[in-house]
Amino acid sequence: MASVELEGIGRSFGAVRAVDGLDLRIDDGEFFVLLGPSGAGKTTTLRLVAGLERPDRGRVRMDGEDVTALLPAARDCAFVFQQYSLYPHLSVFDNLAFPLRAPLRRIDPQQVRRRVQEVAEMLHIESKLERRPTELSGGEMQRVAIGRALVRRPRVFLMDEPLSSLDAKLREEMRVELRRLQHDTGATVIYVTHDHVEATTLADRIGILEAGRLQQVGSPLEVYTNPATLAVAQRLGSPSINVLPRAWFNGQVPAAATSVAIRPEDVAIGGDGAEFRIVECSLVKHEVVAERDGVQVHARTLLERPLQPGSSARFAFPAASCLYFDTAGRRLPDTIGRAPGETP
Numbered sequence: 228m229a230s231v232e233l234e235g236i237g238r239s240f241g242a243v244r245a246v247d248g249l250d251l252r253i254d255d256g257e258f259f260v261l262l263g264p265s266g267a268g269k270t271t272t273l274r275l276v277a278g279l280e281r282p283d284r285g286r287v288r289m290d291g292e293d294v295t296a297l298l299p300a301a302r303d304c305a306f307v308f309q310q311y312s313l314y315p316h317l318s319v320f321d322n323l324a325f326p327l328r329a330p331l332r333r334i335d336p337q338q339v340r341r342r343v344q345e346v347a348e349m350l351h352i353e354s355k356l357e358r359r360p361t362e363l364s365g366g367e368m369q370r371v372a373i374g375r376a377l378v379r380r381p382r383v384f385l386m387d388e389p390l391s392s393l394d395a396k397l398r399e400e401m402r403v404e405l406r407r408l409q410h411d412t413g414a415t416v417i418y419v420t421h422d423h424v425e426a427t428t429l430a431d432r433i434g435i436l437e438a439g440r441l442q443q444v445g446s447p448l449e450v451y452t453n454p455a456t457l458a459v460a461q462r463l464g465s466p467s468i469n470v471l472p473r474a475w476f477n478g479q480v481p482a483a484a485t486s487v488a489i490r491p492e493d494v495a496i497g498g499d500g501a502e503f504r505i506v507e508c509s510l511v512k513h514e515v516v517a518e519r520d521g522v523q524v525h526a527r528t529l530l531e532r533p534l535q536p537g538s539s540a541r542f543a544f545p546a547a548s549c550l551y552f553d554t555a556g557r558r559l560p561d562t563i564g565r566a567p568g569e570t571p
Protein backbone atom coordinates (compact mmCIF):
# COMPACT_ATOMS: atom_id res chain seq x y z
CA MET A 228 0.00 0.00 0.00
CA ALA A 229 1.09 3.56 -0.54
CA SER A 230 0.71 7.16 0.51
CA VAL A 231 -0.63 9.58 -2.10
CA GLU A 232 0.25 13.24 -2.46
CA LEU A 233 -1.35 15.81 -4.68
CA GLU A 234 0.66 18.98 -5.10
CA GLY A 235 -1.11 21.98 -6.63
CA ILE A 236 -2.97 19.67 -8.97
CA GLY A 237 -5.31 21.28 -11.52
CA ARG A 238 -7.42 20.06 -14.43
CA SER A 239 -9.74 22.16 -16.59
CA PHE A 240 -12.17 21.15 -19.31
CA GLY A 241 -12.57 24.23 -21.51
CA ALA A 242 -13.66 27.00 -19.17
CA VAL A 243 -14.58 24.57 -16.34
CA ARG A 244 -11.95 24.24 -13.63
CA ALA A 245 -12.89 20.73 -12.55
CA VAL A 246 -9.99 20.53 -10.08
CA ASP A 247 -8.48 23.82 -9.07
CA GLY A 248 -5.11 23.58 -7.32
CA LEU A 249 -5.51 20.74 -4.81
CA ASP A 250 -2.89 20.12 -2.16
CA LEU A 251 -3.53 16.95 -0.24
CA ARG A 252 -1.59 14.15 1.46
CA ILE A 253 -3.26 10.81 2.09
CA ASP A 254 -1.34 8.51 4.40
CA ASP A 255 -0.47 4.90 3.78
CA GLY A 256 -3.37 2.83 5.16
CA GLU A 257 -5.73 5.77 5.47
CA PHE A 258 -9.42 5.70 4.55
CA PHE A 259 -9.85 9.13 2.98
CA VAL A 260 -13.26 10.33 1.79
CA LEU A 261 -13.77 13.14 -0.71
CA LEU A 262 -17.20 14.60 -0.04
CA GLY A 263 -18.89 17.14 -2.26
CA PRO A 264 -21.91 17.93 -4.40
CA SER A 265 -22.33 16.87 -8.03
CA GLY A 266 -19.77 18.54 -10.27
CA ALA A 267 -17.38 19.38 -7.40
CA GLY A 268 -14.50 17.55 -9.10
CA LYS A 269 -14.46 14.33 -7.05
CA THR A 270 -14.30 11.87 -9.95
CA THR A 271 -11.76 14.00 -11.79
CA THR A 272 -9.54 13.92 -8.68
CA LEU A 273 -9.71 10.10 -8.57
CA ARG A 274 -8.95 9.90 -12.28
CA LEU A 275 -5.93 12.16 -11.80
CA VAL A 276 -4.61 9.84 -9.07
CA ALA A 277 -5.20 6.78 -11.27
CA GLY A 278 -3.50 8.40 -14.26
CA LEU A 279 -6.67 8.23 -16.37
CA GLU A 280 -6.54 12.01 -16.58
CA ARG A 281 -3.50 14.23 -17.15
CA PRO A 282 -3.22 17.31 -14.93
CA ASP A 283 -2.74 20.75 -16.50
CA ARG A 284 -0.54 21.59 -13.55
CA GLY A 285 0.79 20.09 -10.34
CA ARG A 286 2.20 16.69 -9.43
CA VAL A 287 0.99 13.33 -8.12
CA ARG A 288 3.28 11.31 -5.84
CA MET A 289 2.95 7.81 -4.48
CA ASP A 290 5.18 6.89 -1.57
CA GLY A 291 7.14 10.02 -2.41
CA GLU A 292 7.79 8.94 -6.01
CA ASP A 293 6.63 11.37 -8.72
CA VAL A 294 4.16 9.37 -10.84
CA THR A 295 2.69 12.32 -12.78
CA ALA A 296 4.09 11.07 -16.09
CA LEU A 297 3.39 7.35 -15.45
CA LEU A 298 0.66 5.44 -17.27
CA PRO A 299 -2.24 4.00 -15.20
CA ALA A 300 -0.84 0.45 -15.26
CA ALA A 301 2.44 1.59 -13.72
CA ARG A 302 0.63 3.40 -10.89
CA ASP A 303 -1.24 0.26 -9.87
CA CYS A 304 -4.48 1.74 -8.53
CA ALA A 305 -7.70 -0.30 -8.49
CA PHE A 306 -10.93 1.50 -9.32
CA VAL A 307 -14.35 0.45 -8.00
CA PHE A 308 -17.28 2.22 -9.65
CA GLN A 309 -20.94 2.68 -8.87
CA GLN A 310 -21.78 0.39 -11.80
CA TYR A 311 -20.58 -3.13 -11.05
CA SER A 312 -19.08 -3.58 -14.54
CA LEU A 313 -18.85 -7.37 -14.23
CA TYR A 314 -18.59 -9.73 -17.22
CA PRO A 315 -22.08 -11.30 -17.39
CA HIS A 316 -20.94 -14.37 -19.38
CA LEU A 317 -18.24 -15.31 -16.84
CA SER A 318 -18.77 -17.02 -13.47
CA VAL A 319 -18.09 -15.12 -10.24
CA PHE A 320 -14.82 -17.09 -9.96
CA ASP A 321 -13.70 -16.04 -13.43
CA ASN A 322 -14.75 -12.43 -12.83
CA LEU A 323 -12.58 -12.38 -9.70
CA ALA A 324 -9.70 -14.16 -11.43
CA PHE A 325 -9.80 -11.93 -14.50
CA PRO A 326 -7.34 -9.25 -13.32
CA LEU A 327 -4.85 -11.95 -12.28
CA ARG A 328 -4.94 -13.71 -15.66
CA ALA A 329 -3.59 -10.80 -17.68
CA PRO A 330 -0.73 -12.31 -19.73
CA LEU A 331 1.79 -9.82 -18.38
CA ARG A 332 1.18 -10.91 -14.80
CA ARG A 333 2.13 -14.57 -15.40
CA ILE A 334 0.55 -15.78 -12.16
CA ASP A 335 0.28 -19.57 -12.00
CA PRO A 336 -3.28 -21.03 -11.90
CA GLN A 337 -2.79 -22.49 -8.39
CA GLN A 338 -1.99 -19.09 -7.00
CA VAL A 339 -4.90 -17.49 -8.89
CA ARG A 340 -7.24 -20.04 -7.29
CA ARG A 341 -5.80 -19.38 -3.84
CA ARG A 342 -6.15 -15.61 -4.12
CA VAL A 343 -9.69 -15.79 -5.48
CA GLN A 344 -10.66 -18.13 -2.65
CA GLU A 345 -9.10 -15.87 -0.05
CA VAL A 346 -10.87 -12.76 -1.34
CA ALA A 347 -14.20 -14.60 -1.74
CA GLU A 348 -13.99 -15.65 1.91
CA MET A 349 -13.17 -12.14 3.00
CA LEU A 350 -16.27 -10.89 1.21
CA HIS A 351 -18.51 -13.83 2.20
CA ILE A 352 -19.21 -14.86 -1.39
CA GLU A 353 -17.33 -18.18 -1.38
CA SER A 354 -20.57 -20.11 -1.97
CA LYS A 355 -21.36 -18.07 -5.09
CA LEU A 356 -18.19 -18.69 -7.08
CA GLU A 357 -19.83 -20.88 -9.73
CA ARG A 358 -22.74 -18.51 -10.34
CA ARG A 359 -23.10 -15.91 -13.06
CA PRO A 360 -23.35 -12.24 -12.01
CA THR A 361 -26.96 -12.17 -13.28
CA GLU A 362 -27.84 -14.72 -10.57
CA LEU A 363 -26.62 -12.47 -7.76
CA SER A 364 -28.29 -9.74 -5.68
CA GLY A 365 -27.13 -6.13 -6.00
CA GLY A 366 -25.08 -6.38 -2.82
CA GLU A 367 -23.40 -9.60 -3.95
CA MET A 368 -22.58 -8.08 -7.33
CA GLN A 369 -20.99 -5.10 -5.66
CA ARG A 370 -18.97 -7.45 -3.47
CA VAL A 371 -17.65 -9.20 -6.56
CA ALA A 372 -16.72 -5.80 -8.04
CA ILE A 373 -14.86 -4.92 -4.84
CA GLY A 374 -13.30 -8.39 -4.78
CA ARG A 375 -12.01 -7.90 -8.30
CA ALA A 376 -10.15 -4.84 -7.09
CA LEU A 377 -8.91 -6.67 -3.97
CA VAL A 378 -7.38 -9.73 -5.66
CA ARG A 379 -4.82 -7.55 -7.38
CA ARG A 380 -3.49 -6.14 -4.12
CA PRO A 381 -3.06 -2.71 -5.65
CA ARG A 382 -1.14 0.15 -4.07
CA VAL A 383 -4.27 2.29 -3.72
CA PHE A 384 -8.03 1.70 -3.93
CA LEU A 385 -10.07 4.38 -5.66
CA MET A 386 -13.79 4.06 -5.03
CA ASP A 387 -16.30 6.23 -6.85
CA GLU A 388 -19.71 6.09 -5.11
CA PRO A 389 -19.50 2.27 -5.00
CA LEU A 390 -22.59 1.86 -2.82
CA SER A 391 -24.97 4.39 -4.31
CA SER A 392 -26.96 1.93 -6.40
CA LEU A 393 -27.74 -0.28 -3.38
CA ASP A 394 -30.82 0.11 -1.21
CA ALA A 395 -30.49 1.82 2.18
CA LYS A 396 -30.17 -1.35 4.28
CA LEU A 397 -27.61 -2.99 2.04
CA ARG A 398 -25.67 0.23 1.83
CA GLU A 399 -25.44 0.29 5.60
CA GLU A 400 -24.23 -3.34 5.71
CA MET A 401 -21.69 -2.75 2.98
CA ARG A 402 -20.38 0.34 4.77
CA VAL A 403 -19.58 -1.78 7.79
CA GLU A 404 -17.96 -4.45 5.59
CA LEU A 405 -15.88 -1.95 3.65
CA ARG A 406 -14.57 -0.46 6.85
CA ARG A 407 -13.72 -3.94 8.21
CA LEU A 408 -12.04 -4.90 4.97
CA GLN A 409 -9.94 -1.77 4.94
CA HIS A 410 -8.97 -2.35 8.56
CA ASP A 411 -8.02 -5.99 7.89
CA THR A 412 -6.02 -5.30 4.74
CA GLY A 413 -4.47 -1.97 5.79
CA ALA A 414 -5.40 -0.62 2.37
CA THR A 415 -5.09 3.01 1.35
CA VAL A 416 -8.54 4.02 0.14
CA ILE A 417 -9.69 7.21 -1.55
CA TYR A 418 -13.46 7.10 -1.56
CA VAL A 419 -15.78 9.55 -3.31
CA THR A 420 -19.32 10.28 -2.21
CA HIS A 421 -21.90 13.04 -1.95
CA ASP A 422 -23.53 11.26 1.02
CA HIS A 423 -22.44 12.82 4.30
CA VAL A 424 -23.54 9.81 6.38
CA GLU A 425 -21.36 7.54 4.28
CA ALA A 426 -18.48 10.00 4.60
CA THR A 427 -18.69 10.33 8.37
CA THR A 428 -19.07 6.60 9.05
CA LEU A 429 -16.28 5.46 6.74
CA ALA A 430 -13.60 8.10 6.87
CA ASP A 431 -10.46 8.48 8.93
CA ARG A 432 -10.41 11.94 7.37
CA ILE A 433 -12.81 13.79 5.09
CA GLY A 434 -11.91 16.36 2.46
CA ILE A 435 -14.82 18.63 1.54
CA LEU A 436 -14.65 19.59 -2.12
CA GLU A 437 -16.67 22.39 -3.71
CA ALA A 438 -16.15 23.74 -7.23
CA GLY A 439 -12.78 22.01 -7.60
CA ARG A 440 -11.37 23.38 -4.35
CA LEU A 441 -10.82 21.76 -0.97
CA GLN A 442 -12.81 23.61 1.66
CA GLN A 443 -11.56 21.72 4.70
CA VAL A 444 -9.78 18.50 5.63
CA GLY A 445 -10.14 16.79 8.98
CA SER A 446 -11.56 13.89 10.95
CA PRO A 447 -15.35 13.56 10.71
CA LEU A 448 -15.71 14.95 14.24
CA GLU A 449 -13.40 17.92 13.58
CA VAL A 450 -15.21 18.88 10.42
CA TYR A 451 -18.63 18.43 12.05
CA THR A 452 -17.95 20.34 15.23
CA ASN A 453 -15.46 22.88 13.93
CA PRO A 454 -16.35 23.78 10.33
CA ALA A 455 -14.29 26.46 8.59
CA THR A 456 -17.15 27.77 6.46
CA LEU A 457 -20.93 27.77 6.44
CA ALA A 458 -20.88 25.61 3.29
CA VAL A 459 -18.89 22.92 5.18
CA ALA A 460 -21.22 23.19 8.20
CA GLN A 461 -24.19 22.65 5.91
CA ARG A 462 -22.61 19.70 4.08
CA LEU A 463 -22.57 17.49 7.23
CA GLY A 464 -25.49 16.61 9.47
CA SER A 465 -29.15 15.77 9.05
CA PRO A 466 -31.34 17.72 9.58
CA SER A 467 -28.96 20.38 8.34
CA ILE A 468 -27.45 22.92 10.73
CA ASN A 469 -29.88 25.77 11.58
CA VAL A 470 -28.97 29.19 10.21
CA LEU A 471 -30.52 31.93 12.33
CA PRO A 472 -30.70 35.71 11.85
CA ARG A 473 -28.37 37.76 14.06
CA ALA A 474 -31.32 39.96 15.03
CA TRP A 475 -32.48 37.16 17.38
CA PHE A 476 -29.39 37.54 19.56
CA ASN A 477 -29.69 41.16 20.80
CA GLY A 478 -26.19 42.07 19.60
CA GLN A 479 -24.54 39.31 21.67
CA VAL A 480 -22.66 37.97 18.65
CA PRO A 481 -19.30 38.91 17.06
CA ALA A 482 -19.54 42.25 15.19
CA ALA A 483 -18.93 40.80 11.70
CA ALA A 484 -21.40 37.91 12.10
CA THR A 485 -24.25 37.97 9.62
CA SER A 486 -25.50 34.50 10.46
CA VAL A 487 -25.51 32.34 13.54
CA ALA A 488 -25.65 28.58 13.11
CA ILE A 489 -26.48 25.84 15.58
CA ARG A 490 -26.86 22.07 15.22
CA PRO A 491 -30.38 20.65 15.85
CA GLU A 492 -29.08 18.58 18.79
CA ASP A 493 -27.80 21.77 20.50
CA VAL A 494 -31.12 23.63 20.41
CA ALA A 495 -32.73 23.68 23.87
CA ILE A 496 -36.48 23.40 24.24
CA GLY A 497 -38.19 25.04 27.22
CA GLY A 498 -36.66 27.32 29.86
CA ASP A 499 -36.51 31.04 29.22
CA GLY A 500 -36.06 30.91 25.43
CA ALA A 501 -38.09 32.83 22.85
CA GLU A 502 -41.53 31.65 21.79
CA PHE A 503 -41.85 29.55 18.62
CA ARG A 504 -44.82 27.95 16.85
CA ILE A 505 -44.55 24.17 16.46
CA VAL A 506 -44.75 23.03 12.83
CA GLU A 507 -43.99 19.32 13.15
CA CYS A 508 -42.95 16.87 15.83
CA SER A 509 -41.74 13.28 15.47
CA LEU A 510 -41.22 11.22 18.63
CA VAL A 511 -39.69 8.42 16.55
CA LYS A 512 -37.00 10.63 15.00
CA HIS A 513 -36.73 12.84 18.11
CA GLU A 514 -37.19 15.85 15.84
CA VAL A 515 -39.16 19.04 16.23
CA VAL A 516 -39.61 21.73 13.60
CA ALA A 517 -40.68 25.15 14.85
CA GLU A 518 -41.10 28.58 13.30
CA ARG A 519 -40.62 32.21 14.23
CA ASP A 520 -40.46 35.35 12.02
CA GLY A 521 -40.78 33.09 8.95
CA VAL A 522 -37.59 31.15 9.90
CA GLN A 523 -37.79 27.41 10.59
CA VAL A 524 -35.68 25.82 13.29
CA HIS A 525 -34.98 22.09 13.64
CA ALA A 526 -34.34 20.63 17.08
CA ARG A 527 -33.36 17.08 17.97
CA THR A 528 -34.09 15.99 21.49
CA LEU A 529 -35.68 13.20 23.50
CA LEU A 530 -39.31 14.12 24.14
CA GLU A 531 -41.64 12.35 26.52
CA ARG A 532 -44.78 13.81 24.98
CA PRO A 533 -45.37 15.14 21.46
CA LEU A 534 -45.56 18.89 20.90
CA GLN A 535 -48.77 19.66 19.03
CA PRO A 536 -48.42 21.42 15.66
CA GLY A 537 -49.80 24.95 15.99
CA SER A 538 -49.01 25.16 19.73
CA SER A 539 -46.21 27.30 21.19
CA ALA A 540 -42.97 26.30 22.88
CA ARG A 541 -39.84 28.10 24.01
CA PHE A 542 -36.58 27.51 22.17
CA ALA A 543 -33.12 28.65 23.28
CA PHE A 544 -29.75 28.66 21.48
CA PRO A 545 -26.92 28.32 24.02
CA ALA A 546 -23.99 30.57 23.08
CA ALA A 547 -21.49 27.75 23.73
CA SER A 548 -22.99 25.79 20.80
CA CYS A 549 -23.43 28.67 18.32
CA LEU A 550 -21.14 29.11 15.31
CA TYR A 551 -20.78 32.53 13.66
CA PHE A 552 -20.23 33.32 9.97
CA ASP A 553 -19.57 36.52 7.99
CA THR A 554 -21.29 37.55 4.73
CA ALA A 555 -18.88 35.43 2.67
CA GLY A 556 -19.75 32.37 4.81
CA ARG A 557 -16.38 32.32 6.58
CA ARG A 558 -16.41 31.20 10.19
CA LEU A 559 -15.56 33.82 12.81
CA PRO A 560 -13.82 33.22 16.15
CA ASP A 561 -16.62 33.02 18.71
CA THR A 562 -17.45 34.59 22.01
CA ILE A 563 -15.95 31.71 24.01
CA GLY A 564 -12.63 31.77 22.17
CA ARG A 565 -12.95 28.80 19.79
CA ALA A 566 -11.03 29.29 16.56
CA PRO A 567 -12.55 28.08 13.28
CA GLY A 568 -11.19 24.93 11.57
CA GLU A 569 -8.55 25.66 8.96
CA THR A 570 -9.13 25.78 5.23
CA PRO A 571 -6.30 24.22 3.24
Ligand SMILES: Nc1ncnc2c1ncn2[C@@H]1O[C@H](COP(=O)(O)OP(=O)(O)OP(=O)(O)O)[C@@H](O)[C@H]1O
Binds near residue numbers: 243245263
Ligand atom coordinates in the same frame (compact mmCIF):
# COMPACT_ATOMS: atom_id res chain seq x y z
N1 LIG B 1 -14.32 14.77 -19.82
C1 LIG B 1 -14.91 15.91 -19.46
N2 LIG B 1 -15.20 16.85 -20.39
C2 LIG B 1 -15.76 18.03 -20.05
N3 LIG B 1 -16.10 18.37 -18.79
C3 LIG B 1 -15.85 17.47 -17.82
C4 LIG B 1 -15.25 16.19 -18.12
N4 LIG B 1 -15.11 15.52 -16.93
C5 LIG B 1 -15.62 16.33 -15.97
N5 LIG B 1 -16.05 17.49 -16.49
C6 LIG B 1 -16.64 18.62 -15.74
O1 LIG B 1 -15.81 18.89 -14.63
C7 LIG B 1 -16.58 19.18 -13.46
C8 LIG B 1 -16.24 18.18 -12.37
O2 LIG B 1 -16.71 16.90 -12.76
P1 LIG B 1 -16.55 15.59 -11.86
O3 LIG B 1 -17.15 14.46 -12.61
O4 LIG B 1 -15.14 15.46 -11.42
O5 LIG B 1 -17.45 15.99 -10.60
P2 LIG B 1 -18.01 15.05 -9.43
O6 LIG B 1 -17.81 15.80 -8.17
O7 LIG B 1 -17.41 13.69 -9.53
O8 LIG B 1 -19.56 15.00 -9.80
P3 LIG B 1 -20.62 13.76 -9.66
O9 LIG B 1 -20.86 13.57 -8.20
O10 LIG B 1 -21.83 14.30 -10.37
O11 LIG B 1 -20.01 12.57 -10.32
C9 LIG B 1 -18.03 19.15 -13.90
O12 LIG B 1 -18.43 20.45 -14.20
C10 LIG B 1 -17.99 18.29 -15.15
O13 LIG B 1 -19.05 18.63 -16.02
